[in-house]
Amino acid sequence: MFGTFTSVILTVSMTLLWGTAGIAAAILPYASTNRSLTRKRTFLLWVAGAALLLSAVWYVTIILQCIKSGWLFVEGTVKTLIPLTLIPQGYIALTVLPRLKGLRDSGEEPPAQAALQAAAQPSVSLSFYAAALASGLSAHSFVFAQPVLPGPAEIAQRFVLVTLLLLVPAIFARRRYLKVMRGEALRRSLAARLLNVISAGILTAIVAIVILVSHVLAGVQASKLPEASDMMNHDWIDEGGGAATRMSGGSDHHPSHHANHQADTVEVAALTGNITDPADVTFEIVAQKKKVALASGAVIDAWTYNGEIAPELRVKQGDIVEVKLINQDIESGVTIHWHGYNVPNAMDGVPGMTQNVVKPGQSFVYKFRAEQEGTYWFHSHQQAAEQVVKGLFGILIVEPEQETETYDEQVTVINHRWKTDQGYRKAFGSRDEWQWKQVQLGKTVKLRIINAHNLSEKYLLQGTDFRIASIDGVRIQDPQPLSDQTAFRLGSGGRYDVVFTMPDRPVFLKLGEARNESNPGIVFYTDSPPEKPVLQAESAMFDPSDYGQPVVNAVTAASQFDREFLMILGNEMGFYNGMFHFLWTINGEVYPRVPTFVVQEGDLVKTTFVNKSLAEHPMHLHGHHMTVLKKNGEKVNTPWLTDTLNVMPGESYEVAFVADNPGMWMDHCHNLDHAATGMVLHLMYDHVRPSYEVGTRSGNLPD
Numbered sequence: 074m075f076g077t078f079t080s081v082i083l084t085v086s087m088t089l090l091w092g093t094a095g096i097a098a099a100i101l102p103y104a105s106t107n108r109s110l111t112r113k114r115t116f117l118l119w120v121a122g123a124a125l126l127l128s129a130v131w132y133v134t135i136i137l138q139c140i141k142s143g144w145l146f147v148e149g150t151v152k153t154l155i156p157l158t159l160i161p162q163g164y165i166a167l168t169v170l171p172r173l174k175g176l177r178d179s180g181e182e183p184p185a186q187a188a189l190q191a192a193a194q195p196s197v198s199l200s201f202y203a204a205a206l207a208s209g210l211s212a213h214s215f216v217f218a219q220p221v222l223p224g225p226a227e228i229a230q231r232f233v234l235v236t237l238l239l240l241v242p243a244i245f246a247r248r249r250y251l252k253v254m255r256g257e258a259l260r261r262s263l264a265a266r267l268l269n270v271i272s273a274g275i276l277t278a279i280v281a282i283v284i285l286v287s288h289v290l291a292g293v294q295a296s297k298l299p300e301a302s303d304m305m306n307h308d309w310i311d312e313g314g315g316a317a318t319r320m321s322g323g324s325d326h327h328p329s330h331h332a333n334h335q336a337d338t339v340e341v342a343a344l345t346g347n348i349t350d351p352a353d354v355t356f357e358i359v360a361q362k363k364k365v366a367l368a369s370g371a372v373i374d375a376w377t378y379n380g381e382i383a384p385e386l387r388v389k390q391g392d393i394v395e396v397k398l399i400n401q402d403i404e405s406g407v408t409i410h411w412h413g414y415n416v417p418n419a420m421d422g423v424p425g426m427t428q429n430v431v432k433p434g435q436s437f438v439y440k441f442r443a444e445q446e447g448t449y450w451f452h453s454h455q456q457a458a459e460q461v462v463k464g465l466f467g468i469l470i471v472e473p474e475q476e477t478e479t480y481d482e483q484v485t486v487i488n489h490r491w492k493t494d495q496g497y498r499k500a501f502g503s504r505d506e507w508q509w510k511q512v513q514l515g516k517t518v519k520l521r522i523i524n525a526h527n528l529s530e531k532y533l534l535q536g537t538d539f540r541i542a543s544i545d546g547v548r549i550q551d552p553q554p555l556s557d558q559t560a561f562r563l564g565s566g567g568r569y570d571v572v573f574t575m576p577d578r579p580v581f582l583k584l585g586e587a588r589n590e591s592n593p594g595i596v597f598y599t600d601s602p603p604e605k606p607v608l609q610a611e612s613a614m615f616d617p618s619d620y621g622q623p624v625v626n627a628v629t630a631a632s633q634f635d636r637e638f639l640m641i642l643g644n645e646m647g648f649y650n651g652m653f654h655f656l657w658t659i660n661g662e663v664y665p666r667v668p669t670f671v672v673q674e675g676d677l678v679k680t681t682f683v684n685k686s687l688a689e690h691p692m693h694l695h696g697h698h699m700t701v702l703k704k705n706g707e708k709v710n711t712p713w714l715t716d717t718l719n720v721m722p723g724e725s726y727e728v729a730f731v732a733d734n735p736g737m738w739m740d741h742c743h744n745l746d747h748a749a750t751g752m753v754l755h756l757m758y759d760h761v762r763p764s765y766e767v768g769t770r771s772g773n774l775p776d
């Protein structure tokens with residue numbers, strides 16, 4: 074992000090200038106002649122002036138960033154870093170610089186004792202060093218750990234750090250000062266001065282190393298994941314500013330009320346929904362390892378459902394669906410999570426939260442009523458960053474009870490990136506090359522596009538106007554035609570249904586840039602297939618915030634919310650489960666330290682996403698669809714429903730949902746690599762009790 078980059082440059086330059094000023098101040102009392110004192114003082118004043126100017130520029134950029142992106146983007150910086158830099162700088166500007174300017178040339182040689190004493194005041198050099206350390210810590214924060222939502226402890230921490238690092242310079246400054254006070258001349262030989270500087274440097278470095286090592290050891294320890302946890306840690310909960318819940322002891326938590334407490338709570342395992350009716354449709358899915366060849370011949374060592382790439386389950390809305398999952402040989406165990414499908418909690422397929430992981434030889438039966446129609450997909454939620462990438466996913470299509478529009482052709486396109494024996498290859502299913510499909514003139518075609526890759530993807534559809542009929546399984550009201558120069562983008566896990574009428578010329582669907590030759594695509598043609606696909610770079614990008622008619626929905630930006638949550642997405646260098654990692658954080662923390670969001674059934678809940686980090690994050694909430702209300706602080710023209718909202722760096726969104734599906738639900742980044750190092754939190758209904766445990770003891774590893 075531009076703001077971060079500017080801040081890094083400015084704070085690094087400030088560190089160098091303030092540090093130079095500190096050294097210049099420390100050698101001021103060494104002046105043996107008036108000329109040298111004046112020269113040293115003038116140099117110091119210039120350097121300090123430049124440093125102050127640069128600091129002012131930095132403050133202005135922060136104000137500008139606040140105006141442009143919003144307070145939430147700068148809050149952490151303003152609360153933790155600005156006081157740290159402003160205090161020493163203010164002291165320098167208000168008291169140190171006037172004192173230095175007042176150092177008069179008395180005409181005597183050597184310089185007057187009073188002038189040397191004033192120059193040797195420890196507060197002079199220490200204030201410059203403090204300014205340098207504060208700027209240095211700010212630069213460090215911008216690169217490694219931007220402060221977000223700082224608590225008092227986090228604010229105090231940096232002050233303590235600066236104070237500790239000033240200890241050695243303070244001892245040296247005081248020694249100099251006492252010497253000058255006693256009227257002794259400071260040592261003047263170059264060697265002696267160098268020795269002095271080197272020993273001060275070495276001692277400070279020792280202090281810094283001790284701090285660093287203890288910080289690392291503490292970080293490694295604190296980041297270790299517990300062997301077992303039910304995620305009911307009462308220290309880390311967030312009630313979104315709403316009414317107190319059982320989790321915070323808001324309701325009765327007195328032991329004598331225990332029976333009572335149990336009576337009005339419900340266990341996750343019991344949240345199956347009403348599935349007493351026999352199933353209308355049943356499937357058996359066997360998780361198994363399989364070598365699979367892509368269309369190009371490249372081979373993947375896949376982990377599959379039923380030995381296939383993206384098997385498709387097609388059911389009718391209203392059906393009771395039963396899916397028996399059998400694990401043949403995936404050692405770490407598997408599950409099926411119905412991505413975006415709002416099943417009852419016990420059917421959500423998250424190991425350790427909604428079921429135990431299915432080990433080899435074991436099975437699990439999912440049974441739910443298919444209430445929502447549309448394009449969905451499913452995948453294993455056990456160590457998903459490994460399992461989904463290797464192929465443990467499939468397609469779920471729920472045909473509407475009553476089809477209002479009919480399509481002559483339906484094509485499901487699920488794109489993924491495979492690791493093959495010939496390197497990484499992107500593909501539609503297993504088709505990693507262009508495919509040709511004949512369609513009669515005037516027929517309507519519906520493409521169900523699913524992005525099963527960890528990153529967002531761009532798609533081009535050229536040769537015809539088209540409409541985006543559904544987003545994440547939810548129909549758009551009155552979608553207007555888009556020109557074939559419009560590209561669209563899907564975040565990881567997201568789905569669009571796209572429809573067009575076959576014209577008398579070929580239509581091309583392509584993943585990624587027009588010029589990128591290696592990506593897959595489909596050519597639709599009527600009579601004679603074109604020799605090769607022809608595509609151009611797009612001239613517009615589809616924007617769901619201004620398309621069709623707004624969803625008819627209970628929530629609007631003006632609604633009264635029962636709870637409001639904030640998710641600031643950031644990045645930092647840190648530890649996860651005892652290992653050093655580049656981390657993607659939520660509110661400055663990674664799982665399990667990200668608080669669980671607690672709601673009560675029926676609550677109207679608002680969540681604000683703010684992406685301060687350097688990457689996009691497709692934020693996925695299980696069990697609910699979110700209505701997007703605002704983007705970058707402005708109301709969107711057409712609020713839309715989504716289960717996976719891609720938040721780009723520098724963007725903010727406000728979304729809302731009704732807490733109408735009790736349970737404990739994951740809310741995480743669907744870049745599964747990010748989730749695997751802790752970009753995960755949980756949404757907990759306060760009357761729900763866990764049934765399972767997460768961790769190495771149970772083998773339930775949901776990320």
Ligand code: C2O
Pocket residue numbers: 410412413452454566693695739741743
């Ligand atoms: Cu598609 Cu929690 O995931």
Ligand code: CU
Pocket residue numbers: 657689690691742743744747748752
């Ligand atoms: Cu992410």
